[in-house]
Amino acid sequence: MRFTRRSVLQGFALAASLPAMGHSSHAQVAGMVRRAIPSSGEEIPAIGLGTWITFNVGDDPVLQDECAAVMAAFFEGGGRMIDSSPMYGSSQPTIGYGLKKLGYPDRLFAAEKVWISDPASGAEQIEASRAYWGVQKFDLMQVHNLVSWEDHLPMLFEMKAKAQLRYVGITTSEGRRHREIESVMASEPIDFVQVTYNILDREAEERILPLAQEKGIAVIVNRPFRQGSLIRQLDDEPLPEWIAETGARSWAQFLLKFIVSHPAITCAIPATTRVDHVRENLEAGGGVLPDETMRRRMVDYVEAL
Amino acid sequence: MSEWWTYTPADFLMFSPRVYVRLIERYNQDFWPLQPVFQAGMLAIMVLAVREVRFAKVALLPAFAVAWAFCGWQFLWLRYATISWGATYAATAFFLQAALLALLSFDPHHRFAASRSRRYGGMLLALYGVVVHPLLGLLSTRSLAAAETFGMMPDPTAITTLGTVLTIGGQRFLLLLPVPLLWCAFSGVTLLAMEDRGAVVPLASIAFVAALLATHDRPRAMPGNR
Numbered sequence: 001m002r003f004t005r006r007s008v009l010q011g012f013a014l015a016a017s018l019p020a021m022g023h024s025s026h027a028q029v030a031g032m033v034r035r036a037i038p039s040s041g042e043e044i045p046a047i048g049l050g051t052w053i054t055f056n057v058g059d060d061p062v063l064q065d066e067c068a069a070v071m072a073a074f075f076e077g078g079g080r081m082i083d084s085s086p087m088y089g090s091s092q093p094t095i096g097y098g099l100k101k102l103g104y105p106d107r108l109f110a111a112e113k114v115w116i117s118d119p120a121s122g123a124e125q126i127e128a129s130r131a132y133w134g135v136q137k138f139d140l141m142q143v144h145n146l147v148s149w150e151d152h153l154p155m156l157f158e159m160k161a162k163a164q165l166r167y168v169g170i171t172t173s174e175g176r177r178h179r180e181i182e183s184v185m186a187s188e189p190i191d192f193v194q195v196t197y198n199i200l201d202r203e204a205e206e207r208i209l210p211l212a213q214e215k216g217i218a219v220i221v222n223r224p225f226r227q228g229s230l231i232r233q234l235d236d237e238p239l240p241e242w243i244a245e246t247g248a249r250s251w252a253q254f255l256l257k258f259i260v261s262h263p264a265i266t267c268a269i270p271a272t273t274r275v276d277h278v279r280e281n282l283e284a285g286g287g288v289l290p291d292e293t294m295r296r297r298m299v300d301y302v303e304a305l
Numbered sequence: 306m307s308e309w310w311t312y313t314p315a316d317f318l319m320f321s322p323r324v325y326v327r328l329i330e331r332y333n334q335d336f337w338p339l340q341p342v343f344q345a346g347m348l349a350i351m352v353l354a355v356r357e358v359r360f361a362k363v364a365l366l367p368a369f370a371v372a373w374a375f376c377g378w379q380f381l382w383l384r385y386a387t388i389s390w391g392a393t394y395a396a397t398a399f400f401l402q403a404a405l406l407a408l409l410s411f412d413p414h415h416r417f418a419a420s421r422s423r424r425y426g427g428m429l430l431a432l433y434g435v436v437v438h439p440l441l442g443l444l445s446t447r448s449l450a451a452a453e454t455f456g457m458m459p460d461p462t463a464i465t466t467l468g469t470v471l472t473i474g475g476q477r478f479l480l481l482l483p484v485p486l487l488w489c490a491f492s493g494v495t496l497l498a499m500e501d502r503g504a505v506v507p508l509a510s511i512a513f514v515a516a517l518l519a520t521h522d523r524p525r526a527m528p529g530n531r
Contacts, residue, residue: 052319053318053319053320053321054321056319056320056321056324056388057320057324057388058320058324058328058384058387058388059387060324060327060328060331062327063324063327087319087390088319089319089320089387089388089389089390090387090388174311174316175311176311227315273321
């Protein structure tokens with residue numbers, strides 16, 4: 001058997017995730033759960049911050065300050081990964097405003113996307129995004145919704161080789177183009193894949209997540225609450241008493257614990273405009289994560305509602 | 306776009322209703338009291354034009370051109386585009402409409418000669434756009450600070466234009482319908498995605514215009530048409 005840096009790191013990452021796959025419900029306790037990025041071994045907190053819609057506030061100073069407060073609470077609570085895209089309107093300048101106000105926290109794990117069909121304009125767009133954020137470089141650059149991925153990926157790998165970014169990834173959402181995602185995962189040396197996964201949208205469990213584990217690819221989960229509609233749908237329903245064992249006190253925490261308890265998941269990125277919500281989300285990454293038996297029970301419970 | 310059938314209007318909504326309403330409030334604040342000036346000015350021109358006052362008839366289309374250009378520039382281009390990149394395309398369409406209005410204002414055949422139903426239906430729609438539409442937000446949770454008024458905001462500007470164009474005779478003036486109709490469709494779908502009950506207004510306006518265009522009653526001879 002040939003050992004490479006990647007395979008050794010994958011081994012460590014798998015070992016780190018094994019307790020969550022076991023039957024003990026006390027697999028991961030205390031503090032924010034951290035997951036290793038298989039290609040490097042670097043650990044990041046399992047709860048990140050998305051910015052779709054929530055950070056698109058234009059130049060409204062009141063709303064910009066609200067977003068900065070959310071970012072402050074996120075970093076204070078131990079969060080690291082903030083994810084955005086040129087597609088998200090003014091989200092990038094809003095992040096830049098917040099980062100500047102907070103003095104560019106060292107904790108930041110900056111995840112961005114390239115989203116442009118013209119391959120020649122990819123580098124220019126990345127530079128514009130970097131200027132909006134006000135960071136020196138991005139940690140992760142993803143090809144958004146696979147737009148021109150055949151052309152963008154080689155450029156991103158080249159940037160990674162020049163240390164202009166640290167990780168390369170691809171994204172999709174709402175279960176679209178999973179076959180193509182699988183094909184890229186199987187054939188390209190990407191570090192991250194971003195997909196939609198939540199208690200009702202579990203298509204990724206069938207092939208994407210096992211493939212990510214097999215290939216040593218970190219997984220970011222978008223739309224953990226189906227853009228908030230899952231929580232609105234469940235809000236009138238009683239939280240099951242047995243979930244208290246995990247420390248979940250709300251539906252948001254119930255849903256996030258379900259997601260990050262899957263061993264293939266590296267980071268979920270719920271989006272919010274509220275400080276109390278970001279704190280609640282971060283808490284879901286602590287305490288006890290559900291084991292496989294409880295995960296099945298959670299699915300059955302929600303599907304029966 | 307692949308798998309286009311899996312997308313819904315909500316997938317394209319990039320901002321929250323709160324952000325949109327605050328955008329309008331701040332915009333209104335920036336220009337107050339231009340809103341009542343626009344409304345009163347347009348209402349006066351429309352009433353005088355109906356009464357065949359020459360100056361008002363001449364000023365009608367240029368006034369609309371100013372409204373479309375102002376709304377496209379100040380709201381769509383400078384403000385709405387900060388939260389919705391699609392607004393820049395809409396702004397371009399608004400500038401095109403302003404140019405069309407300016408161009409057709411030189412048309413010597415510009416007169417009221419539409420059929421009776423088009424004439425009165427159009428007037429009703431135009432009156433709604435200028436006078437009633439700003440109050441629409443009160444039916445939802447919006448305050449008057451977020452009122453959408455003619456010349457400032459796209460919906461009442463488009464609706465008032467549709468109504469007015471219907472009252473004008475001559476096939477070439479139908480060139481002024483596509484942009485406001487397209488805007489009403491876009492706005493209706495956006496408001497639907499925002500779960501705003503006001504969505505019914507731009508969509509109903511399209512249906513109203515279609516119904517009036519399909520009506521074929523006898524044109525009424527107007528004094529200025531002889």
